[in-house]
Amino acid sequence: MSSKIVKVLWAGRLSYNAGLRLQKILSDRHHQKGQNDICNTLILLEHNPVYTVGIRDKTYTVQDEEKLKNLGAEFYRTNRGGLITFHGPGQLVAYPILNLREFNQGIKWYVCQIEKMIIRLCANYGIHACTSSDTGVWVEDRKICAIGIHGSRYITTHGLALNCNTNLDWFDHIVPCGIEGKGVTSISKELNAVITTQDVLPLLKNAFQDQFQCLLIECSPRESLELIENVTKCKVYS
Secondary structure, eight states: OOSOEEEEEEEEEEOHHHHHHHHHHHHHHHHHOOTTOOOOEEEEEEEOSEEEEOTTOOOOOHHHHHHHHTTTOEEEEOSSSSOOEEEOTTEEEEEEEOBGGGGTOOHHHHHHHHHHHHHHHHHHTTOOOBOOSSSSEEETTEEEEEEEEEEETTEEEEEEEEESSOOGGGGGGSOGGGOTTOEEOOHHHHHTSOOOHHHHHHHHHHHHHHHTTOEEEEOOHHHHHHHHHHHHSSOOOO
16 A cells, blocks of 8 residues: 555535635645644535636626626635636535645646546446546536646645536536536436435545555544634534
């Protein structure tokens, strides 16, 4: 087994802003780490309904933002790559906070590993997923997983969003990832069955561990609680 260790944190249901704060806390640890600290962390969660746009996306005006908010979702402009997308219940979001120097690799390799990991996961369900010239992972011309990452001094933030049993109607109000003429899908839609994030969770952990050749260890309940309470400052969602 690889000597690379990655902690895995199930954060439950969080607002997008709380998710950003959690990423910052864990990414900051990389710059403050001691010799024996384990700082690589895989955050797994679901978000409350939210539309997010990437660093290059200047097309959404204040009026567009208000229309989307009126649907009952939040709206954030972020520093990740990619264009607009939706996050919400029924979507398994993964934020790997990794130091790529420990993997002796760079951003291009990292994105490729994420794509291969999701293709491997989908294959477990008998779903033939693939990459295309457009970002993300696809089932024919339907996006099943969005990818948008950020790297700073080899430390990764943001990540991927895999549609499990997401309400896909939320995507009807945007052009997902700015790609015209293509649609979105979910594991549940492809299988015509209800597949929840909890169903997919162990498969994603296994795929991540295999693809990144690392050992996943669960964050302790105490550490998990302290982190989540720190970013929510109120009720902790399970």
